[in-house]
Amino acid sequence: MRFDRRWFPRLNEGFELSVKGLDMFGAPFVENTRVLNLSQGGLCFLLLRPVSTGGTLDFVCESSDVISKVWTRGRVVWVSERFDGYQLVGLSAKGQNPNFQAERAASFA
Numbered sequence: 001m002r003f004d005r006r007w008f009p010r011l012n013e014g015f016e017l018s019v020k021g022l023d024m025f026g027a028p029f030v031e032n033t034r035v036l037n038l039s040q041g042g043l044c045f046l047l048l049r050p051v052s053t054g055g056t057l058d059f060v061c062e063s064s065d066v067i068s069k070v071w072t073r074g075r076v077v078w079v080s081e082r083f084d085g086y087q088l089v090g091l092s093a094k095g096q097n098p099n100f101q102a103e104r105a106a107s108f109a
Contacts, residue, residue, distance in 0.1 A: 016062035017045055018069075024052040035061070042074060042092040050087060053079050057091060 020030040029049045036044045043059075051057065055076045060069045074091035081087060 017043075017059055018062060019045070019047065019057050019059045020071075021051070021055065021057035024050045024055075032062075036088075042077070042090060044088065044090050046082075046086040047089050048086055051076055051079060051089060053077065057089075059091070059093075 015035055017033050017035050018030065019033060020028070023029050031047055031049055033045050033047060036046065038044075053076050056073050057076060058071045058073050060071045062069075072093060074093040076089060077092045078090040079087050
């Protein structure tokens with residue numbers, strides 16, 4: 001029997017996600033990916049761009065029925081290397097951005 005020590009249940013969703021921030025070398029990036037799982041405390045996704053634990057990333061969930069995108073900030077709480085070149089990234093979104101910034105999709109390049 002497996003004991004799950006997670007504080008919040010996980011939703012295994014595959015919706016699209018855009019992530020932007022600075023990689024582990026300090027270079028800015030924007031990458032489109034998919035959410036692997038989501039909980040009240042944060043989310044897990046894959047990135048090709050290498051990031052470091054403790055850093056911050058901005059993210060937005062993509063949807064075709066939304067005109068504006070709402071970006072929010074999260075803290076990288078863990079990173080796991082994979083053999084295919086991707087990193088599995090755990091991001092905590094709790095309390096990271098009290099003033100959500102709404103940006104028009106056209107204003108983000």
